[in-house]
Amino acid sequence: DGGITQSPKYLFRKEGQNVTLSCEQNLNHDAMYWYRQDPGQGLRLIYYSQIVNDFQKGDIAEGYSVSREKKESFPLTVTSAQKNPTAFYLCASSTRDRGPYEQYFGPGTRLTVT
Amino acid sequence: SQKIEQNSEALNIQEGKTATLTCNYTNYSPAYLQWYRQDPGRGPVFLLLIRENEKEKRKERLKVTFDTTLKQSLFHITASQPADSATYLCVFSGGYQKVTFGTGTKLQVIP
Numbered sequence: 001d002g003g004i005t006q007s008p009k010y011l012f013r014k015e016g017q018n019v020t021l022s023c024e025q026n027l028n029h030d031a032m033y034w035y036r037q038d039p040g041q042g043l044r045l046i047y048y049s050q051i052v053n054d055f056q057k058g059d060i061a062e063g064y065s066v067s068r069e070k071k072e073s074f075p076l077t078v079t080s081a082q083k084n085p086t087a088f089y090l091c092a093s094s095t096r097d098r099g100p101y102e103q104y105f106g107p108g109t110r111l112t113v114t
Numbered sequence: 115s116q117k118i119e120q121n122s123e124a125l126n127i128q129e130g131k132t133a134t135l136t137c138n139y140t141n142y143s144p145a146y147l148q149w150y151r152q153d154p155g156r157g158p159v160f161l162l163l164i165r166e167n168e169k170e171k172r173k174e175r176l177k178v179t180f181d182t183t184l185k186q187s188l189f190h191i192t193a194s195q196p197a198d199s200a201t202y203l204c205v206f207s208g209g210y211q212k213v214t215f216g217t218g219t220k221l222q223v224i225p
Contacts, residue, residue, distance in 0.1 A: 035215075040124075040217060042118065042214065042215035042216050042217045043158075043203075043215040044215075044219070045213060059136075061169075085167050090158075092157070097223070099207075099209070100207060100209070100213045101146055101163055101207055102148075102160045102163060103146060103158075103160060104160070105157030105158050106155050106157050106158070107156055107157055107163060108155070108156065
């Protein structure tokens with residue numbers, strides 16, 4: 001089955017630690033995205049990548065980093081510099097010709113930092 | 115900056131009726147407006163996309179309208195079913211850096 005996988009579903013970390021969230025897709029999509037979702041707010045774009053070895057900052061990139069070494073993978077690192085890291089993180093992908101439209105989302109990772 | 119307003123209050127309707135959800139936006143009209151469905155604790159699922167120059171789009175029991183004069187999109191689910199209960203997100207899309215998600219409206223279809 002084609003789709004996007006995110007792991008783990010739940011993640012707990014101590015304040016001051018970096019943590020990496022996994023995102024893998026087998027849809028052969030060129031574009032991939034990372035969003036965070038907080039209660040009462042819409043999804044906010046953290047980073048996106050339109051092609052391998054290239055990525056761009058979204059609206060709230062501070063305190064996050066990404067890499068795109070393979071087409072299938074787009075891991076997100078939440079660094080200790082991110083002031084409010086506790087959130088629901090969603091990875092998505094789309095075909096390059098569709099742009100940021102008709103995105104396929106993964107199941108999400110809920111990160112809790114204490 | 116662009117803002118999207120969706121009714122934050124939950125919408126409760128009786129099974130079999132038509133559900134109508136509203137999405138209002140400020141400032142400029144988007145090139146595209148999308149609707150997604152999101153179930154609790156899960157990622158959104160794409161439903162429909164409507165372009166700026168389209169007035170209406172349909173897919174099975176779903177219909178989306180787009181009125182650039184009113185700066186509004188309406189999302190309709192006809193013959194609603196309990197399985198349609200979810201949160202529906204309106205998404206303003208004008209390019210990679212111009213994607214704005216609404217906070218969503220929670221729909222509850224009562225049997």
